[in-house]
Amino acid sequence: MLRVEKLNQYYGESHTLWDVDIDVPQGECTCLMGRNGVGKTTLLGCVMGLLPVRSGCIRLEDTDITHLPADRRARLGVGYVPQGRQIFPLLTVEENLCIGLSTGREKLKRIPDLIFELFPVLDEMRGRLGGDLSGGQQQQLAIGRALVLQPTLLILDEPTEGIQPNIVQEIGEIIRRLCAEMGMTVLLVEQKLHFTRLVADRFTILDRGRVVASERIERLDEEMVQQYLTV
Numbered sequence: 001m002l003r004v005e006k007l008n009q010y011y012g013e014s015h016t017l018w019d020v021d022i023d024v025p026q027g028e029c030t031c032l033m034g035r036n037g038v039g040k041t042t043l044l045g046c047v048m049g050l051l052p053v054r055s056g057c058i059r060l061e062d063t064d065i066t067h068l069p070a071d072r073r074a075r076l077g078v079g080y081v082p083q084g085r086q087i088f089p090l091l092t093v094e095e096n097l098c099i100g101l102s103t104g105r106e107k108l109k110r111i112p113d114l115i116f117e118l119f120p121v122l123d124e125m126r127g128r129l130g131g132d133l134s135g136g137q138q139q140q141l142a143i144g145r146a147l148v149l150q151p152t153l154l155i156l157d158e159p160t161e162g163i164q165p166n167i168v169q170e171i172g173e174i175i176r177r178l179c180a181e182m183g184m185t186v187l188l189v190e191q192k193l194h195f196t197r198l199v200a201d202r203f204t205i206l207d208r209g210r211v212v213a214s215e216r217i218e219r220l221d222e223e224m225v226q227q228y229l230t231v
């Protein structure tokens, strides 16, 4: 579904991603892992079209998207939930959800019922300001807002960061449903190991901008955890 090949990225003269290859199969959840600063968010930024790449290739199904602007990628079905959620605190829940409607692949007129089915709390809080929601509810809103565009590939950057455990569990179950029941493809950055083992089918570990492991999640062993993930 998504294939990144020999990707190199620089911030100025600083070489950040080195010949990165990653394969994200259709209908599965792939987790990008690694310690702080290894390049996970940078890689997501490249896939989303928010950062230019120096060389290499990014393919979405049969389309080479390496040099397409971010809005074209969104229209091709790439949804993004950024780190820190970035919801609009002074807009209501409903207004936050509506933001993406007109930029979708088809011009959608209303928020799909699925969003409120997945996140009943957003239905209950439609009229409340985004800024009044708890951190967990804001994360649900950010995921809901990305789903309004009905993406085929959903990208999430640390969706459980700073969130209470019961909502972490709920978000995990929703990601599983998106893949298993709706055939959505998910690429996620996550640091919490137990959450990763719960939701991911596959993992890729980055270390200092390079891919050092790419396997099915059952193959994530203690040695890799110690070598590349433990701080």
Ligand SMILES: Nc1ncnc2c1ncn2[C@@H]1O[C@H](COP(=O)(O)OP(=O)(O)OP(=O)(O)O)[C@@H](O)[C@H]1O
Binding pocket: 011, 014, 016, 034, 035, 036, 037, 038, 039, 040, 041, 042, 043
């Ligand atoms: N805008 C920027 N300009 C220059 N260097 C940057 C910029 N953003 C990130 N970096 C550097 O690029 C490297 C990779 O950062 P990145 O945020 O992609 O890592 P990460 O694995 O997502 O880390 P974290 O888990 O802390 O979010 C780091 O050394 C970081 O300092």
